[in-house]
Amino acid sequence: MTDQTLQDLRVAITGGTSGLGRGLVGELVERGARVAFVARHRDDVQRTMLDFPTAIGIVGDVSRKEDVHPIAIQILGALDGLDVLVNNASSLGPVPLRPLADTACEDLELALATNLIGPFRLTKALLGALAGSARAGGGALVVNISSDAAVTPYENWGAYGASKAALRHLSHIWDAELAAEGIRIVSVDPGDMDTPLHTAAVPDADPSTLKRPETAAREIARLLAEMTRGSVLAEVGR
Amino acid sequence: MKAAATSRQGPRGARLLSVDEHGTVAHHLAIDLPVLLHRGDLVVANDAATMPASLHGLHLPTGRPLEVRLAARRSLAGRDVARFTAVVLGAGDYLTPTEHRPLPPRLKPGDQLSLGRLQATVLDLLGHPRLVELRLSGASEEIWEGIARHGRPIQYAYVPEPLAIWDTWTSIAGRPVAFEAPSAGFALDWATLRAMRSRGVHFATITHAAGISSTGDPDLDALLPFDEPYEIPHSTAALIQETTHRGGRIVAVGTTVVRALEHAARGDGWVWPGTGIATNRITSATNLRVVDAIVSGLHERGSSHYELLRAFHTDRALERMTEHAEASGYMAHEFGDAVFVVARGVRLKADTTIEIRLPEMRASA
Numbered sequence: 203m204t205d206q207t208l209q210d211l212r213v214a215i216t217g218g219t220s221g222l223g224r225g226l227v228g229e230l231v232e233r234g235a236r237v238a239f240v241a242r243h244r245d246d247v248q249r250t251m252l253d254f255p256t257a258i259g260i261v262g263d264v265s266r267k268e269d270v271h272p273i274a275i276q277i278l279g280a281l282d283g284l285d286v287l288v289n290n291a292s293s294l295g296p297v298p299l300r301p302l303a304d305t306a307c308e309d310l311e312l313a314l315a316t317n318l319i320g321p322f323r324l325t326k327a328l329l330g331a332l333a334g335s336a337r338a339g340g341g342a343l344v345v346n347i348s349s350d351a352a353v354t355p356y357e358n359w360g361a362y363g364a365s366k367a368a369l370r371h372l373s374h375i376w377d378a379e380l381a382a383e384g385i386r387i388v389s390v391d392p393g394d395m396d397t398p399l400h401t402a403a404v405p406d407a408d409p410s411t412l413k414r415p416e417t418a419a420r421e422i423a424r425l426l427a428e429m430t431r432g433s434v435l436a437e438v439g440r
Numbered sequence: 441m442k443a444a445a446t447s448r449q450g451p452r453g454a455r456l457l458s459v460d461e462h463g464t465v466a467h468h469l470a471i472d473l474p475v476l477l478h479r480g481d482l483v484v485a486n487d488a489a490t491m492p493a494s495l496h497g498l499h500l501p502t503g504r505p506l507e508v509r510l511a512a513r514r515s516l517a518g519r520d521v522a523r524f525t526a527v528v529l530g531a532g533d534y535l536t537p538t539e540h541r542p543l544p545p546r547l548k549p550g551d552q553l554s555l556g557r558l559q560a561t562v563l564d565l566l567g568h569p570r571l572v573e574l575r576l577s578g579a580s581e582e583i584w585e586g587i588a589r590h591g592r593p594i595q596y597a598y599v600p601e602p603l604a605i606w607d608t609w610t611s612i613a614g615r616p617v618a619f620e621a622p623s624a625g626f627a628l629d630w631a632t633l634r635a636m637r638s639r640g641v642h643f644a645t646i647t648h649a650a651g652i653s654s655t656g657d658p659d660l661d662a663l664l665p666f667d668e669p670y671e672i673p674h675s676t677a678a679l680i681q682e683t684t685h686r687g688g689r690i691v692a693v694g695t696t697v698v699r700a701l702e703h704a705a706r707g708d709g710w711v712w713p714g715t716g717i718a719t720n721r722i723t724s725a726t727n728l729r730v731v732d733a734i735v736s737g738l739h740e741r742g743s744s745h746y747e748l749l750r751a752f753h754t755d756r757a758l759e760r761m762t763e764h765a766e767a768s769g770y771m772a773h774e775f776g777d778a779v780f781v782v783a784r785g786v787r788l789k790a791d792t793t794i795e796i797r798l799p800e801m802r803a804s805a
Binding site for chain 2 (some may be wrong): 261271275276280327333383
């Protein structure tokens with residue numbers, strides 16, 4: 203396991219109080235990372251901090267423009283910089299799921315605000331810190347949580363699928379543009395998981411057929427270990 | 441010179457006045473900065489983000505309104521945010537020029553201040569009715585939340601629109617440790633950094649807690665800049681050493697970078713990595729040991745920013761620069777136009793076409 207330690211890696215996770223986000227907070231804390239997580243509701247944030255006392259909880263809504271810099275300030279104040287950002291907070295769009303023709307324009311805008319514009323704004327606000335991490339150690343990473351709905355045009359998943367497809371494409375373009383700065387931006391599809399979001403989308407799904415969010419969190423932790431080894435070594439050597 | 445009255449966070453639309461090592465003045469666009477740099481030069485910028493350091497609230501003993509402007513602290517550490525040196529102004533806001541703002545209520549040690557969700561205690565008066573040492577209550581995360589949600593960027597009457605936090609962040613902004621924007625960094629955006637790289641120009645950063653530029657009181661202003669903590673990463677110190685060794689120029693983006701690098705080199709002339717507190721002043725009497733050129737905003741004669749430029753060039757050259765700027769309507773202050781000043785007599789000394797490799801460096805004790 204030693205080659206996959208994330209000791210002192212500075213990681214921020216949005217949507218950190220449920221599903222995959224919560225699983226990631228636990229997994230990364232366990233591996234020694236310094237973790238800050240963001241969620242909308244103060245009581246959820248406080249509950250998660252009770253479960254993971256070394257993680258720093260931040261109350262904020264990434265879909266709101268005026269929340270993004272206060273969130274960034276609190277992340278950077280808590281961690282003294284940043285090596286990895288995981289844009290995990292997601293909105294399903296209108297539930298129950300419905301055809302695009304029955305989707306209100308405002309609901310599509312909301313899905314885009316949470317799944318595309320929010321991650322764009324937060325990444326942009328944290329880009330200076332990530333570039334600093336890259337210059338100091340040789341690698342910084344942004345993980346944008348995606349979905350197979352970003353690739354396959356599932357009926358009734360229009361607002362979610364279109365916003366995740368846009369985020370996936372944004373990730374690829376940004377990755378190409380920022381490679382020279384030493385910042386990688388990747389889109390990761392964790393698979394269908396047994397999470398509150400999936401239950402809202404497919405209420406009658408059999409949970410035993412779904413991946414546990416903790417399993418997906420372990421897979422993403424391994425990805426972080428592989429992609430940030432340079433910065434981890436730099437941290438250790440500091 | 442007129443002050444730029446609207447915010448701008450990048451070089452697009454800004455102008456750049458250059459003064460070369462012979463004192464020759466020339467006009468450019470800010471986006472053309474990379475053209476003025478040579479292969480093998482190293483550009484060093486301050487990557488501090490700006491905290492919203494203006495906190496409005498109440499002086500609880502009298503119930504009167506006041507504005508606290510956080511102005512300095514001892515370190516850059518995120519956990520060390522309980523104690524600040526602060527300038528306290530009476531009722532009103534930034535639309536009233538600072539020099540016309542009333543004094544705050546008479547402050548004494550132990551006074552409690554209510555600042556939005558933050559609670560502060562006056563620890564000490566620092567020899568002036570406007571200058572105090574404060575302690576903010578709560579854990580560091582609670583203090584950060586209070587500053588992030590309640591604080592507003594410090595601003596001045598010449599920009600009438602209220603600034604948002606993002607107006608005060610440069611493209612490269614990282615840790616939120618500056619009290620006002622390290623505004624020379626507005627001359628950089630990611631396309632500029634890319635253009636510099638493609639010309640073989642190297643880029644590095646330091647983090648320096650840039651302080652406030654004006655207090656509204658001449659006696660206090662005479663004390664500026666306050667002591668400012670800074671951090672120089674290993675990678676930056678190594679690049680400076682290598683660039684100097686090869687005869688490339690060290691180009692500082694902003695006065696804070698000059699202050700930090702010259703302070704770090706005050707011992708043996710080499711910039712060592714690590715943290716420090718800049719207590720030095722850069723003036724016409726300063727012998728620059730590290731920095732060869734500066735990118736800065738335009739500021740009035742007599743301001744501390746202008747004084748710092750006198751370390752780079754003769755008064756005659758700076759006077760000529762200012763005349764050019766005034767005649768051509770350059771805009772001053774943090775959202776205005778820029779200057780690029782190469783120190784008198786700097787010339788390329790050696791073969792700078794060799795690729796720089798980072799040497800191993802050990803931290804200084």
